[in-house]
Amino acid sequence: MDVAFSDGVAFAMFRPFSRPWRLEDVSPDAVNAIIPLSLLEAMRNLDTPIDDGLAELAGEMVAKRLGLSTTVASQIERYRQQAERSGTIPLDEAVSVFRLVSRRQDAALVFADAGRRAARYAARLGSGLYRGLVRASPRPIRRRLGIRAAARVAGRVFWAEMRPNGALAEVTVRENLASLTGVAGLGCGFYGAAFAELMRVLSGFEGAMLHERCRAQGDPACAWRATTVEGYE
Ligand SMILES: [Zn+2]
Numbered sequence: 001m002d003v004a005f006s007d008g009v010a011f012a013m014f015r016p017f018s019r020p021w022r023l024e025d026v027s028p029d030a031v032n033a034i035i036p037l038s039l040l041e042a043m044r045n046l047d048t049p050i051d052d053g054l055a056e057l058a059g060e061m062v063a064k065r066l067g068l069s070t071t072v073a074s075q076i077e078r079y080r081q082q083a084e085r086s087g088t089i090p091l092d093e094a095v096s097v098f099r100l101v102s103r104r105q106d107a108a109l110v111f112a113d114a115g116r117r118a119a120r121y122a123a124r125l126g127s128g129l130y131r132g133l134v135r136a137s138p139r140p141i142r143r144r145l146g147i148r149a150a151a152r153v154a155g156r157v158f159w160a161e162m163r164p165n166g167a168l169a170e171v172t173v174r175e176n177l178a179s180l181t182g183v184a185g186l187g188c189g190f191y192g193a194a195f196a197e198l199m200r201v202l203s204g205f206e207g208a209m210l211h212e213r214c215r216a217q218g219d220p221a222c223a224w225r226a227t228t229v230e231g232y233e
Contacts, residue, residue, distance in 0.1 A: 031094035032157045033082035034121045035177065039097050039190075040076045042114035043067040046106055066100075083121060095181050098190075102183040111186070115193025122157040122194075123150075123201045131202070139204065143167060146203025153198055158191060168205070168226035171195050176222065178215075185216030195224055 047067030066072060082089060101110045123131070134145050147169050151162035160173045171191075178187025192209045199205035208227050213219040 029091050030088035031091055031177070032122075033079045033087050033089050034118050034157060036089060036094050036097040037076060037079035037083050038114040038118035038121060039101050039110070040067075040072055040079065041117055042110045043101060043104070044072055044076065045113060046110055086125065091180070094177060098177045098181045098183070098187060102181060102187055107186055108189050111190040112193040115190040115195075116197040118157070118190075119153075119194040119197035120201060122153045123198060125153060125156070134202070135204075140167075143203045143205070146205075147199065150195075150198040150202040153202070154195060158194055160191070160195065162195070165225065168207075168228065169199065170226065171209070171224045172221050173223075174221045179222075184222065185214055188214060188216070188222055191222065192224055196226075199226060 044067040047065040079089070081087075101107055101114070104110060130149070134142050134149065137145065144164075147162070147164050150169070151164075154160040154162040154171060158173065159176055160171050162169050162171045173191060176187075176191060178184045178190065181187060188211055192211050196205070196207070196209045199209075205226060209224040210227050211222065211224050213221065213223040215222050
């Protein structure tokens with residue numbers, strides 16, 4: 001544990017993972033259970049009817065919604081247990097969940113919601129004390145440490161390479177579930193939402209991730225760049 005002092009604030013630099021993530025750490029046979037868990041939860045969330053007093057009339061329609069089925073409920077439970085153990089699931093199973101979402105009319109909404117959920121789960125993989133100290137620190141330091149923490153999580157869970165870019169960051173992903181499922185472009189919404197949320201939760205970033213290069217357009221890798229909004233220089 002390294003301890004540094006800045007502006008009277010002590011930072012306990014716990015390292016959530018034993019060493020920096022490296023590209024060769026990616027195991028293409030397995031996917032962190034957080035990802036299918038988030039995809040199915042987002043699907044269930046969007047299939048849950050808003051209580052508008054028409055619940056009885058909607059009963060039959062509701063029963064047909066996949067997100068509310070017992071199959072989805074039991075899969076969510078299974079993935080949750082796996083995720084709690086930081087477990088993985090086989091790649092082909094994750095691909096089939098990703099494909100299931102991609103075929104929905106509201107796929108873009110599900111991917112965006114799922115990306116944010118996955119990022120929040122993934123952010124909890126690090127030390128809670130570390131996150132608390134980062135939150136309590138002055139903004140420039142919070143941002144720098146936060147981006148470093150986000151980069152570790154992005155590599156470990158999303159197979160992504162996040163690098164600082166000025167005060168912000170850029171992200172590159174070569175192989176991912178969107179490209180493996182054949183839905184690069186649409187499925188990239190999952191990753192863009194996840195990276196923006198990771199940076200928001202861990203570094204206080206309030207802005208957007210611009211998807212500047214995409215495998216769907218023939219680029220060798222998908223790349224995102226964080227963009228500033230007012231008040232975040
Ligand atoms: Zn893309």
